[in-house]
Amino acid sequence: MKVKMQTLEGKASGDIELPEAIFGLEARADILHRVVTWQLANRRGVARPARERSDVARTGKKFGRQKGSGGARHGDRGAPIFVGGGKAHGPRKRTFEQSLNKKVRALGLKTALSVKAAEGKLVVLKDLELKDAKTKAVLASLGKLGIEKALFIDGDKPEAFGKAIRNLPHLDVLPSAGANVYDILNHDTLVLTEAAVAKLEARFNG
Incomplete structure (x- = not known):
């Protein structure tokens, strides 16, 4: 040509x-x-994942007495209900890369x-x-x-x-x-x- x-x-x-x-x-x-x-x-x-309960660096030690505090009976500080805790049912890591x-x-x-x-x-x-x-x-x-x-x-x-x-x-x-x-x-x-x-x-x- x-x-x-x-x-x-x-x-x-x-x-x-x-x-x-x-x-x-x-x-x-x-x-x-x-x-x-x-x-x-x-x-x-890559779609970034949220940090779940097992991913956050929080203590797993029970921080209060089981009874007598007048509050709920909490244990792990990594629970989703605490500030700084892991996110419940958060987004997972996703990659969209394809091969050809x-x-x-x-x-x-x-x-x-x-x-x-x-x-x-x-x-x-x-x-x-x-x-x-x-x-x-x-x-x-x-x-x-x-x-x-x-x-x-x-x-x-x-x-x-x-x-x-x-x-x-x-x-x-x-x-x-x-x-x-x-x-x-x-x-x-x-x-x-x-x-x-x-x-x-x-x-x-x-």
Whole structure:
């Protein structure tokens, strides 16, 4: 699959060959759904448990006489009725982590890349190097490319470009190692650099 490559200033920079095995697969909603569900489930934190009677550090010694105090006959200070005691029937620890086969994860990423390519929402740039790492300069360059809401993926995360777009909504940048299905599908346009294409190809072939 041959795609025209551009510079960040909107000028043509030759063609690049995208491997069909990564960017030319058919769309599979079932695979994308499985991978996105796995990602979002693993982002959830652990539900914290309440400390129960056996978890609190309180004395178990009977602190008063059985009779004659005029009060109830109490024993363990860890009982739920006391301040600082264990909670009765409190929430238990819950983890939401899921497992997913590596082959399915790889197929999901390839499918997400292929979907963007098939929809015409894949842009390939020579690099993300900036002469002037200013937000205003980046906005002018992206205006020439017609990009408003996009995810940029480079070989390594570009520091200057990342700083220039960090205050702009709907624009994010990731290194190729952080490419994932959820973020790709969550942005209108996917922008890859030449280095990112090479690293993604090596990632799947290696």
